[in-house]
Amino acid sequence: MAVQKIPLAKALNESLRKALETDPKVVVMGLDVGKLGGVFRITDGLQKDFGEERVIDTPLAESGIVGTAIGLALRGYRPVVEIQFDGFVFPAYDQIVTQLAKMRARSLGAVKVPVVIRIPYGGGIGAVEHHSESPESLFAHVAGLKVVTPATPSDGYWMLQQAIQSDDPVIFFEPKRRYWDKGEVDTEAIPGELHQARVAREGTDLTLVAYGPMVKTCLEAAAAAAEEGRSIEVVDLRSISPIDFDTLQASVEKTRRLVVVHEAPVFFGSGAEIAARITERCFYHLEAPVLRVGGYHAPYPPARLEEEYLPGLDRVLDAVDRALAY
Amino acid sequence: MTVDSTAARQPRRSSGTSTSGTKAAAGGAAKRAARAKKPRSSDSEPPLVQLLTPEGERVQHPDYDVDLTPEELRGLYRDMVMTRRFDGEATALQRQGELGLWASLLGQEAAQIGSGRALRDDDYVFPTYREHAVAWCRGVDPTNLLGMFRGVNNGGWDPNSNNFHLYTIVLGSQTLHATGYAMGVAKDGADSAVIAYFGDGASSQGDVNESFVFSAVYNAPVVFFCQNNQWAISEPTEKQTRVPLYQRAQGFGFPGVRVDGNDVLACLAVTRWALERARRGEGPTLIEAFTYRMAAHTTSDDPTRYRHDEERAAWEAKDPILRLRRHLEAQGHADAAWFEELEAESEALGKHVREVVRAMPVPEHMAMFDNVYADGHALVDEERAEFAAYQASFANGEGE
Numbered sequence: 019m020a021v022q023k024i025p026l027a028k029a030l031n032e033s034l035r036k037a038l039e040t041d042p043k044v045v046v047m048g049l050d051v052g053k054l055g056g057v058f059r060i061t062d063g064l065q066k067d068f069g070e071e072r073v074i075d076t077p078l079a080e081s082g083i084v085g086t087a088i089g090l091a092l093r094g095y096r097p098v099v100e101i102q103f104d105g106f107v108f109p110a111y112d113q114i115v116t117q118l119a120k121m122r123a124r125s126l127g128a129v130k131v132p133v134v135i136r137i138p139y140g141g142g143i144g145a146v147e148h149h150s151e152s153p154e155s156l157f158a159h160v161a162g163l164k165v166v167t168p169a170t171p172s173d174g175y176w177m178l179q180q181a182i183q184s185d186d187p188v189i190f191f192e193p194k195r196r197y198w199d200k201g202e203v204d205t206e207a208i209p210g211e212l213h214q215a216r217v218a219r220e221g222t223d224l225t226l227v228a229y230g231p232m233v234k235t236c237l238e239a240a241a242a243a244a245e246e247g248r249s250i251e252v253v254d255l256r257s258i259s260p261i262d263f264d265t266l267q268a269s270v271e272k273t274r275r276l277v278v279v280h281e282a283p284v285f286f287g288s289g290a291e292i293a294a295r296i297t298e299r300c301f302y303h304l305e306a307p308v309l310r311v312g313g314y315h316a317p318y319p320p321a322r323l324e325e326e327y328l329p330g331l332d333r334v335l336d337a338v339d340r341a342l343a344y
Numbered sequence: 345m346t347v348d349s350t351a352a353r354q355p356r357r358s359s360g361t362s363t364s365g366t367k368a369a370a371g372g373a374a375k376r377a378a379r380a381k382k383p384r385s386s387d388s389e390p391p392l393v394q395l396l397t398p399e400g401e402r403v404q405h406p407d408y409d410v411d412l413t414p415e416e417l418r419g420l421y422r423d424m425v426m427t428r429r430f431d432g433e434a435t436a437l438q439r440q441g442e443l444g445l446w447a448s449l450l451g452q453e454a455a456q457i458g459s460g461r462a463l464r465d466d467d468y469v470f471p472t473y474r475e476h477a478v479a480w481c482r483g484v485d486p487t488n489l490l491g492m493f494r495g496v497n498n499g500g501w502d503p504n505s506n507n508f509h510l511y512t513i514v515l516g517s518q519t520l521h522a523t524g525y526a527m528g529v530a531k532d533g534a535d536s537a538v539i540a541y542f543g544d545g546a547s548s549q550g551d552v553n554e555s556f557v558f559s560a561v562y563n564a565p566v567v568f569f570c571q572n573n574q575w576a577i578s579e580p581t582e583k584q585t586r587v588p589l590y591q592r593a594q595g596f597g598f599p600g601v602r603v604d605g606n607d608v609l610a611c612l613a614v615t616r617w618a619l620e621r622a623r624r625g626e627g628p629t630l631i632e633a634f635t636y637r638m639a640a641h642t643t644s645d646d647p648t649r650y651r652h653d654e655e656r657a658a659w660e661a662k663d664p665i666l667r668l669r670r671h672l673e674a675q676g677h678a679d680a681a682w683f684e685e686l687e688a689e690s691e692a693l694g695k696h697v698r699e700v701v702r703a704m705p706v707p708e709h710m711a712m713f714d715n716v717y718a719d720g721h722a723l724v725d726e727e728r729a730e731f732a733a734y735q736a737s738f739a740n741g742e743g744e
Contacts, residue, residue, distance in 0.1 A: 085517065085523070088521050089520065089527065092525055094528065125502065126497065126502075127715035128503060185719055261723075
């Protein structure tokens with residue numbers, strides 16, 4: 019069956035399986051990715067079918083995982099690294115920023131380092147500290163890296179295929195609280211371009227732009243607003259580096275209002291970049307300043323407070339109201 | 345602050361005679377003076393593998409040996425002379441403003457030539473930023489090494505042309521790349537080996553220790569070649585470790601060997617042995633080449649602020665080139681004419697390097713946007729176009 023209704027986690031698993039089947043140079047590596055199948059089971063069954071040489075349980079050292087993945091890539095492999103949780107990527111941050119991102123340019127194009135780093139990110143699952151963060155801006159700021167994040171099972175399947183096929187390093191953020199959300203995946207479809215945004219819902223009064231876990235929240239907000247007679251467009255960015263500003267600009271020129279939504283702290287977040295660029299591009303179209311909804315400038319709070327910290331339906335609608343009031 | 349620091353600095357100028365200052369400063373001075381009097385590779389240091397004494401006498405070691413023809417011995421000597429001359433030229437070019445910076449290898453020629461000449465063509469090298477003599481062994485055009493120090497690129501060679509990776513400036517990162525590369529070699533079923541260079545300072549880095557863990561666990565065919573040149577800029581090895589560095593390997597589960605880093609024959613023998621272990625699937629080896637950084641850390645450094653001339657003088661007596669010359673002369677393997685010819689050849693290299701460096705073109709402005717990505721990136725394209733338009737606006741202005 020080419021079309022299946024499966025959860026995001028299963029779509030990612032199928033995508034990795036497909037990559038391991040089609041390209042002998044693809045290797046999966048990380049903590050507990052073997053017998054356990056990863057703490058979220060994204061690599062479930064892969065070691066059993068592809069062996070310990072292709073699906074590699076690594077020592078518990080994130081810099082070591084990414085550093086050796088770079089070496090494997092220089093040897094001609096395509097490593098797909100799993101970082102267990104968002105808050106655990108920082109021991110590898112030096113290897114990612116200083117080595118992985120810059121190596122192609124330093125070599126004047128002589129080498130490529132096609133490493134994919136999968137990171138389950140974001141909150142909403144009641145986890146302990148360091149398991150709910152959204153560090154995408156810290157990677158999008160770095161030239162040489164590409165940063166993408168799927169919001170649906172179909173995008174999970176196809177974007178991971180495309181990230182693995184890319185000759186560039188890709189940071190692949192997986193919205194962990196959406197792992198169990200089901201959607202249709204057509205494994206024989208012709209996928210869209212990896213870095214192209216998607217209009218997830220059409221509307222005329224205001225554009226909500228989001229990515230990853232917040233796309234669902236924004237769709238719910240748009241549905242709620244529709245009951246009040248407001249037509250909200252939702253754009254799923256899909257790619258955070260590069261950002262498809264053309265699609266976003268076309269939407270804003272139509273709706274004349276933009277609210278950016280992400281879980282990451284607003285301060286220096288991707289919303290700041292989007293607001294600045296859209297203001298430059300759409301200055302004479304805008305009826306209101308670009309508003310942002312996101313996390314606060316405080317460490318991610320204990321789980322019992324996360325519903326207050328995260329942008330939920332009401333906070334998104336509050337921003338929609340404020341933007342429409344101009 | 346000024347009084348104390350003056351007192352603390354005094355012993356460097358007049359060794360051993362602590363004079364003025366506070367009691368604490370005088371005590372520190374006495375300690376420093378004592379350390380300077382004790383040669384740092386004294387009898388208290390563990391034994392090291394040596395095949396050629398500083399006097400040029402060939403000695404035997406129970407575990408390591410090399411059997412070289414006179415021509416091969418002359419070849420090693422030539423390598424060291426040529427790379428020292430190249431290094432000296434680069435230092436001079438920095439002083440003349442032609443290079444922004446230079447990291448001299450002076451004193452470390454034997455460690456680099458010995459290990460570099462142990463490699464096969466299909467082996468792969470992951471250097472720091474000081475492996476100029478290893479690059480020489482790999483056939484990298486020496487002038488290519490100068491591009492990054494002149495500021496015209498960040499690494500001017502194709503790593504795969506000579507299996508010599510780009511220089512890595514952030515300390516220790518490359519040991520993980522070497523380990524990953526070696527894991528790939530093993531996966532490919534090849535019998536090549538990989539060598540990772542680093543220093544005593546980098547031995548403290550997490551990445552170096554993680555590379556030891558990974559290479560041991562995966563039994564990767566990699567040789568860790570640590571040039572312990574005694575100084576991480578101003579910090580002596582005692583600030584990095586409480587045990588001799590080679591002994592660390594044991595805790596990770598593979599052998600470690602300390603070799604006389606100023607003995608090109610011993611470095612060659614021990615590295616060959618370690619590479620063969622890797623090829624046979626016996627996993628990683630740590631080699632600690634015990635040597636000395638005769639020059640400053642870089643041309644921006646001032647070693648007179650932290651070390652004594654006596655220490656340098658003690659190491660000068662163990663010079664790697666001098667001892668091989670003594671050996672060649674004593675054995676009658678080379679005559680005065682040969683040495684003169686080599687001298688002329690090295691001078692020609694210096695002249696060539698000077699000419700090439702001075703003629704090195706500054707890259708086109710637009711080059712900074714090149715190769716940021718392999719598959720392109722919309723923002724880079726946009727900024728490139730913006731910058732081109734900005735540049736063009738000046739050209740238009742002139743025409744009006």
